Amino acid sequence: MLSKKYPKEVKQILSKYPPEHKRSAVMPLLYLVQREEGYLTKAAMQDVAKIVDITETEIAALVGFYTLYHDKKEGKYRMQVCTDLPCALRGADEFMESLCGNLGIKVGETTADGFVTVEAVTCLAACDKAPMFQTQGPDGIKYHENMTVDRTMELISVLKKSGREAG
Numbered sequence: 001m002l003s004k005k006y007p008k009e010v011k012q013i014l015s016k017y018p019p020e021h022k023r024s025a026v027m028p029l030l031y032l033v034q035r036e037e038g039y040l041t042k043a044a045m046q047d048v049a050k051i052v053d054i055t056e057t058e059i060a061a062l063v064g065f066y067t068l069y070h071d072k073k074e075g076k077y078r079m080q081v082c083t084d085l086p087c088a089l090r091g092a093d094e095f096m097e098s099l100c101g102n103l104g105i106k107v108g109e110t111t112a113d114g115f116v117t118v119e120a121v122t123c124l125a126a127c128d129k130a131p132m133f134q135t136q137g138p139d140g141i142k143y144h145e146n147m148t149v150d151r152t153m154e155l156i157s158v159l160k161k162s163g164r165e166a167g
């Protein structure tokens with residue numbers, strides 16, 4: 001149970017909302033689970049649904065809607081490359097294809113060492129700085145703009161060396 005596993009954090013999150021509006025705590029509770037466990041398990045989503053008194057279907061809809069929530073265990077780092085039209089006009093598709101080729105995976109897949117998952121996402125509000133992506137990992141969310149495949153491979157290498165290897 002979430003409230004048993006992270007009692008202090010759950011209590012603190014709930015204390016920010018009046019009891020009659022506890023459903024507003026759904027987003028920070030989901031974020032707590034994902035930060036601690038890496039992704040949202042079905043059991044954790046059921047726990048959150050019970051805590052805030054909404055249906056599991058509503059939780060699933062939220063998780064499906066927001067690209068920053070994940071319901072599957074994937075790479076330690078997610079590289080979310082914007083391939084929306086403005087970025088595509090600045091070479092995002094070629095960047096993506098070449099990056100995936102270098103990593104030996106297809107879009108949506110995870111490298112064999114479990115370190116990186118590459119995903120295509122829509123606008124991340126850096127349209128004039130494509131190719132661009134955000135990394136989502138143990139150190140939070142970071143933007144990487146005007147990237148090349150070489151610089152991206154270098155970034156992956158630096159992240160691995162910095163002691164954050166997939167575990």
Ligand code: FES
Pocket residue numbers: 082083084085086087122123124125126127128130
């Ligand atoms: S279209 Fe790619 S960041 Fe906006």
